Amino acid sequence: MEERTEVTTLGEFGLIDYLTRNIEIQQASTIVGVGDDGAVIDHFGKQTVISTDLLVEGIHFDLAYVPLKHLGYKSVVVNLSDIYAMNAIPTQITMSLAFSNRFPVEALNEFYEGVYAACETYGVDLVGGDTSASLKGLLISVTAIGEVAPGQFVKRSTAQKGDILCVTGDLGAAFLGLTMLEREKKIYLESPGVQPDLENRTYILGRQLKPEARKDIIEFLADQGITPTSMMDVSDGLSSEILHICKQSNLGVVLYEEKIPIHQETKEVAMNFGLDPTAAALSGGEDYELLFTLKQDDYDKITLNENISPIGYMTENSEGAHILTKGGNKYKLVAQGWNAFEQ
Template sequence: MSEERTEIASLGEFGLIDHLTRNNETRQASTILSIGDDAAVIDQFGKQTVISSDMLVEGIHFDLMYTPLKHLGYKSVVVNLSDICAMNAIPTHITLNIGISNRFSVEALEEFYEGVYAACRHYNVDLIGGDTVSAQKGLIISITAIGEVTPDKFVTRSGARPNDLLCVTGDLGAAYLGLQLLEREKKIFLENPGIKPDLEGRAYVTGRLLKPEARLDIVEWLAEHDIRPTAMMDVSDGLSSEILHLCKQSHTGCVLYEDKIPFHDETKEVAYKFDLDPTACALSGGEDYELLFTISQEDYDKLRMQELISVIGYMTPPEEGKNLITRKGNKHELIAQGWVAFQ
C-alpha cells in the first residue's frame, strides 16, 4: 500500500461512497438496480429469497494488529455468505454498512474494499448498497446477505429426525488454533516490539482464521447429487454448541463419535504444541464456517465417496440424550463448552 494518506473528511460521505464503489461490477442477471439510488432492485425470477445479517466490531470480532484490512473485507463477506449456504441457498447479493473513525484513511478503506470485491468475484455475488458513517472509535462492519433458493428447498435447523446421519464438511478446529498462534505473537510483539512475529510457517491454521471460505461448493454438490439435508447450519461457534442447536430445534438427541471428527494434520501439530486437545478445539473453538447437516440414511451411498464430507454421528430420540463417544469408547454428555482433554 502506498504511504500517502487521504483523509476521509476530504471526500465527504457521498464522495467517499462514490470513490469506494466506482469500480463496483454487477454479475447477477437478477440485479435490476444497484448502488446509486435510494434502494436496490432485484428480481429473483420465481425463487424464494433468503436474507441474513451479521455485524463485526473491532476489538470483539477482529483485531487489526494481525488482521490485514483486505483479509477483513473478504472475511466480512464470507461469514455472511456462509449463513446463506447454511439454508441450502445460493448467495446472490450483499449490502455493506461501515462505521469508521478518523483513524482510518481513504487508502485503508480501499484496501478493505479490495477484499470485499475479491469475495464478491469469487462467490459471484453483487454488492448492491449500504451506508458509510462516522464512528467515534474503531471500525464497525454490518453486512446483509441475500440468497435465492428453489421454492421450499431451503433447509432449517429443525428438520433432523432420529436415525438421520450427522455430517460435517471440511475439517475443524484450525481457526481456533490460528487465533492462539496470532494472539501469542501479538503478546510477544507488545512486550518486545523489536521481535519479528514467528508464525512457524503455519499458513493453514492462520489462513483458516484470517481468510475463511463459505461452503457454496457443497451446497452446489448436494443439489447436483439430489441430496437435500434434513437440517443444516454453519459451524461458527464450535461443533458442540452447533450440534446442540440442531438437537434443540429438531427435538432430538445425538451420538457424536470423537474419532470421526475431521482434522487437518497441521491442526493436530499446532494443538499439541500448545498443549491443547484437537477435539476440544473443534468442539469449542468456532469460526470454522463449515456446514453441519443431517441426511436420511437412504442418502448415505450418494455421499460416501465425497472426501469433503465426514459422517460424524447420528441423531437419536430426545430421551436418549446428547452423547459423545470418545476414542476409547467412553460415553460423555455433549456440552457446549468447558472441555478438558479426555482420559
C-alpha cells in the same frame, strides 16, 4: 510515507462513489444496484433468504494482526456461509461501515478490495450499504441475500431420528490460527523488537484470516439430488452447533470423537500449545463449515465426496446428546463454544 487521504476531503457520498466506482453486476436478479435510494432485486419466482452480521473491532477482530483486505474478504464470506447453510445461493450483499478518523481513504479502499475479491469469487453483487463516522474503531455490518427454489431451503429444526450427522472440511484450525496470532501479538507488545514467529503454519492462519464458504458442497448436494434434513454453519464450535440442531429438532445425538475431521497441522499446533485437538474442534469456532443431517438412504451418495465426514447420528430426545470418545467412554455433549457476550 504512505499516502494518506482524509475521508473528510471526499465527504460521505464522494467516499461511496470512490469505493464503488468499479462495481460490475454479475447477477441477473440485480435490477438496481448501488447509487439509488434502494436496490431492486427480482428473484424470478425463487424464494429470498436474508442473513445479517455485525463485526466489531476488539470483539470480532483485531487489526493488530488482521490485514484490512483479509477483513473485507472475511466479512463477506461469513455472511455467505449463512446463506449456503440454508441450502440457498447467495446473490447480493449490502455492506455498511462505521469508522473513526484513524482510517484514511487508502485503508477503506484496501478493505473494499477484499470485499470485491469475495464478491467475485462467489458471484455476488454489492448492491448497497452506508458509511458513518464512529467515535472509535471500525464497525462492519453486512447483509447477504440469496435465492432458493420454493420450499428447498433447509432449517435447523427439521432433522429426523436416525438421520446421519455430517460435517464438511475440517474443524478447529481457525481457533488455533487465532491462538497463534494472539500469542505473537502478546510477545510483540512485551518486546516490540521481536519478529513474529508463525512457524510457517499457513493452513491454520489461512483458516483464521481468510476463511471460505462451502459453495462447493451446496453445488455437490444439488448435483446428487440430496436435500439435507437439517443444516447450519459451524461458526461457534461444533458442540454448540450440534446442540442447536438437537434442541430445535427435539432430538438427541451420538457423536463419534474418532470421526471428527481435524487437519494434521491443527493436531500438531494443538499439541504444541498443550491443547486437545478434539476440544479445539468442539469449542473453537470460526470454521465456517456446514453441519447437516441426511436420510440414511443418501449415505452412499456422500461417500463420493472426501470433503464430507459422517460424524454421528440423531436419536430420540430422551437419549440426550453424547460424544463417544476414542477410548470408548460416553460423555454428555456440552456447549463450550465461543460466546460473544463473555469478554
